[in-house]
Every structure is written in structure tokens, then in C-alpha cells.
Amino acid sequence: MKIIISTIALLASFAASAQVLKTSNCSIDFFSETPLENISAKNNAVKGAMNVQSKAIAFSVPIRSFKFEKALMEEHFNENYMESDKYPNGSFKGVINETINLSKNGTFRISATGKLNIHGVEQDRTLTGEATVKDGVLTITSNFKIKLVDHRIERPAILFQKIAEVIDVKLAASFPTQP
Amino acid sequence: MKKILIALTAIGINLSLAAQDDLLNDLESSNPTSVPVIATFKGTRIINAHTVETVKKSNLDFRVAHRFGSIGTKNARHSLYGFDVSEDINIAFEYGVNDRLTLGFSRSKRMEALQGLIKYRLLTQTSDGSTPVSIALMSSNVLTAVANSSEGYRYTTYTDRLTYVNQAIIARKFSDKLSLQISPTIIHRNWVFDAEDENTNFSLGFGGRIKLTKRSAIVGDVFYTVSKYRQNRKGIYLMPPLSLGYEIETGGHVFTLMFSNASGILENDYLVNTFDSWGKGQFKFCFLISRNFRV
Numbered sequence: 001m002k003i004i005i006s007t008i009a010l011l012a013s014f015a016a017s018a019q020v021l022k023t024s025n026c027s028i029d030f031f032s033e034t035p036l037e038n039i040s041a042k043n044n045a046v047k048g049a050m051n052v053q054s055k056a057i058a059f060s061v062p063i064r065s066f067k068f069e070k071a072l073m074e075e076h077f078n079e080n081y082m083e084s085d086k087y088p089n090g091s092f093k094g095v096i097n098e099t100i101n102l103s104k105n106g107t108f109r110i111s112a113t114g115k116l117n118i119h120g121v122e123q124d125r126t127l128t129g130e131a132t133v134k135d136g137v138l139t140i141t142s143n144f145k146i147k148l149v150d151h152r153i154e155r156p157a158i159l160f161q162k163i164a165e166v167i168d169v170k171l172a173a174s175f176p177t178q179p
Numbered sequence: 180m181k182k183i184l185i186a187l188t189a190i191g192i193n194l195s196l197a198a199q200d201d202l203l204n205d206l207e208s209s210n211p212t213s214v215p216v217i218a219t220f221k222g223t224r225i226i227n228a229h230t231v232e233t234v235k236k237s238n239l240d241f242r243v244a245h246r247f248g249s250i251g252t253k254n255a256r257h258s259l260y261g262f263d264v265s266e267d268i269n270i271a272f273e274y275g276v277n278d279r280l281t282l283g284f285s286r287s288k289r290m291e292a293l294q295g296l297i298k299y300r301l302l303t304q305t306s307d308g309s310t311p312v313s314i315a316l317m318s319s320n321v322l323t324a325v326a327n328s329s330e331g332y333r334y335t336t337y338t339d340r341l342t343y344v345n346q347a348i349i350a351r352k353f354s355d356k357l358s359l360q361i362s363p364t365i366i367h368r369n370w371v372f373d374a375e376d377e378n379t380n381f382s383l384g385f386g387g388r389i390k391l392t393k394r395s396a397i398v399g400d401v402f403y404t405v406s407k408y409r410q411n412r413k414g415i416y417l418m419p420p421l422s423l424g425y426e427i428e429t430g431g432h433v434f435t436l437m438f439s440n441a442s443g444i445l446e447n448d449y450l451v452n453t454f455d456s457w458g459k460g461q462f463k464f465c466f467l468i469s470r471n472f473r474v
Contacts, residue, residue: 020202047209049202056199060206064214070473071235071278076430079218080393085306085355088214089207093199114199156394156430 213307234275251460
């Protein structure tokens with residue numbers, strides 16, 4: 001009998017876990033700073049999803065949607081560094097470690113542990129950031145760093161050192177919590 | 180009982196992991212599946228041939244091209260295998276009005292040619308194959324400024340000095356390593372040396388690029404120009420300009436080191452004035468430096 005009840009409870013919890021927040025109101029900015037040249041790019045085609053009950057969170061980043069100030073840089077980024085034909089998407093999937101109360105306005109620190117996939121190479125990462133709930137909208141921001149060697153992104157030896165070893169990344173996402 | 184609970188918990192954990200995957204898979208399934216194909220070629224030329232690539236918006240492509248003298252001829256060692264000779268030098272400025280339209284101006288040593296160039300990218304190949312090729316149109320118009328001489332050029336009017344090349348370039352990037360193109364071309368010269376010579380000729384170009392590393396490639400191109408007169412003239416035959424080279428790209432610069440039997444750098448010249456032959460050792464070392472500036 002108990003087994004049946006617990007089974008039902010489990011199933012019920014899975015059923016409830018179907019409450020998924022989704023947004024395409026996401027952006028990623030990155031910056032590479034060297035004495036020779038500062039490079040930045042922005043991607044507004046990022047998508048995010050979050051499961052309220054299981055606290056699973058995921059972001060998908062179409063690499064070709066990064067926009068650079070210089071068109072040639074965009075081409076080099078896609079062709080030589082990210083190889084976006086082979087690896088069209090970057091992603092993060094993980095679980096938020098804290099509990100977010102979506103029904104109350106407020107700002108708090110959060111972190112998510114999971115896998116960061118860039119250039120086809122997965123890394124276990126815990127990303128930290130800030131979550132703000134305001135009038136039914138959950139906004140998440142996170143600043144983190146990506147070491148190019150961790151994701152087997154090669155920097156050219158023939159070039160001057162125009163690209164930093166560590167890239168600063170800024171993620172911003174707004175999830176509407178009510179349909 | 181305990182075992183069952185453990186099993187159920189395990190299932191629960193598995194499902195939670197699966198839920199993350201589902202979240203991501205769901206997101207990725209809505210990402211664009213087809214994108215325009217980029218970098219079919221690294222520059223706006225293979226060697227002699229124009230590629231489908233145009234100069235990017237607001238960029239200025241500054242180009243310096245050089246053709247040394249023949250390497251394999253009998254007396255070549257007296258010119259250090261052509262290094263003392265400059266068959267042609269071309270200095271060019273090409274500007275991207277937008278990502279599709281390029282306007283250019285250049286000057287060549289041979290026949291003191293002044294060139295105006297318009298190039299337009301008509302079509303771009305897509306990664307899902309719904310557009311299988313990229314197409315560009317190119318028009319190169321040259322004013323030959325060389326002085327008249329009794330044995331050579333005898334231009335009477337300004338318009339005599341004009342030549343036109345109109346070209347369609349059709350290219351496909353077959354893989355990240357291989358790109359091929361074909362370019363049907365019409366060349367028209369207002370004035371020809373001999374009355375029997377044709378003013379208008381058709382020419383067909385083939386070219387390709389095989390990427391060796393992320394930043395270097397083997398490139399090659401050849402043109403076949405149809406000319407009854409020039410292919411049957413006694414003692415001097417029109418040869419297909421055939422070129423092979425090694426291309427290095429360093430982000431902003433493109434360097435090409437190549438060998439060609441053509442003397443002229445401009446299409447208005449090499450399509451109808453290539454009389455040197457690879458077979459006779461009349462191939463030349465050539466180089467190109469292309470530098471992109473954002474203006």
C-alpha cells in the first residue's frame with residue numbers, strides 16, 4: 001500500500017515538474033581584453049528554460065548569432081575559433097542550488113551546477129549570479145569566465161596576441177513566471 | 180521495501196537528469212537549422228579569378244599584387260629566375276558599400292591600366308542546401324592609358340582604350356575543406372590590334388580551394404578563352420592562364436604565394452593576352468598581399 005502511495009507521490013511530483021518557464025528574452029555578451037585589441041560580441045538569440053520544481057535550468061546559444069562590430073571578426077570567430085559548422089550551439093544545463101520564491105519580490109544570489117558545453121567540449125561548472133523577482137518576472141544575470149583551452153579553442157600562434165586567454169561572459173535572461 | 184524505495188529514488192534522479200536534457204533538447208530544437216554559408220573563399224580572388232566573396236560592409240581592402248618574370252626559361256638565371264623582372268604590379272582599393280556590393284579602383288603597370296570595378300553578391304548558399312550555390316556578378320572596366328607607338332598601340336579615340344569584362348561567378352562550398360567555382364565571362368575590347376581579331380570573346384573560368392589548416396589553403400584557377408583568331412595565329416598562341424598557389428590568412432591579412440603563366444593581373448588583360456606557356460617554363464612567381472581596414 002505504502003509503495004503505491006509513494007509511487008503515486010513520485011509520479012505526481014514528476015507531473016508537477018512539468019511547469020517549465022521558457023524565454024527567448026536572453027542575451028550573452030562576451031569580452032576579450034588584450035593590450036592590442038578589445039573584442040566584444042553580443043548574442044540576442046539565446047533561449048532559456050527552467051523547471052520550477054526540479055530547479056533544472058538550461059540555456060542554448062546559437063553560435064552563428066553572435067554579432068561583432070567587425071564583420072571579418074565574426075567570420076573568423078565562426079570559421080577558425082568556434083567552428084560553428086561543426087558545433088552550431090553552445091549550452092549550459094544544470095540545477096539551481098538555491099530555492100527561488102517566485103511569488104515574492106526580491107533579489108538574491110544564486111548558483112547553478114551543471115555542464116557548460118562550448119565548441120563541443122563539456123565542462124562541469126558552477127556558475128554564480130543574481131536572481132531578481134519583480135512583479136512576476138524572474139531576471140537572472142550571471143558573469144563568468146571561459147578559459148579557451150578548457151574548450152579546446154585554439155588561439156593562432158601566427159597572430160599577434162589579440163585574443164585573451166580568458167574570455168569574460170555576461171548572461172542576462174528574463175523569465176515571465178505567469179503565462 | 181527499502182530496495183523498492185532506493186530503486187524509485189534512483190529513477191527519480193535519472194528522471195531529473197533527463198529533465199535537464201529535455202529542457203536543453205527542447206530549446207535546441209527551435210534553434211535555426213539553416214544558416215548562410217560563410218567563407219567559401221578567404222578573399223575576393225582565388226589567384227587570377229574573382230571569387231563570390233565581396234568586401235564586408237564599410238571595409239576597405241587594400242591589395243598589392245605582383246607578377247615576377249618567367250622562372251623556367253633558358254635565360255631565366257640572368258634575371259635570378261624572374262626576380263629582377265616585374266611583369267605586372269597592381270595596386271587596388273576595394274570598398275564594401277554593404278555586405279553585397281563592392282566598388283573598386285586599381286592601377287596596373289601593364290599598359291598603364293586604370294580599372295573600375297563593380298561586384299555584387301546575388302545569392303548566398305545555405306547550410307541546409309535549399310540554396311545550393313553562391314552567385315556573384317562582377318564587372319571590370321579598364322582604361323588603357325599607355326601611349327601610342329608606331330609598332331604597338333594605335334588608339335585613335337578615348338573609347339578605343341576601353342575594355343570590359345562581365346562575369347558571373349557560381350561557387351559552392353562542398354565541405355569546410357573544399358570550395359569550387361565556375362565563372363562564365365564575356366570580354367569586350369573596343370579596339371583590337373588586327374582587323375581579324377575578335378572584339379568580343381567568351382571565356383570560362385574554373386577555380387577551387389582546398390583548406391589545409393585553419394588558416395592556410397591550396398588554391399588554383401584556370402580560364403579558357405575562346406578565340407579563333409588568337410588560338411590560330413602563327414607563332415604566338417593564346418594559352419589558358421593557369422595558376423596554383425598557397426594562401427595564408429592571419430585575420431585581416433590574406434597572403435597568397437603563387438605561380439602563374441599569366442603576365443597580367445587584371446582579367447581585361449590575362450584573358451586575352453596570355454601567350455606564355457607552363458610547358459616552356461614561362462611560369463612566374465607571384466604574390467598578393469590583401470589587408471582589410473574598417474573605415
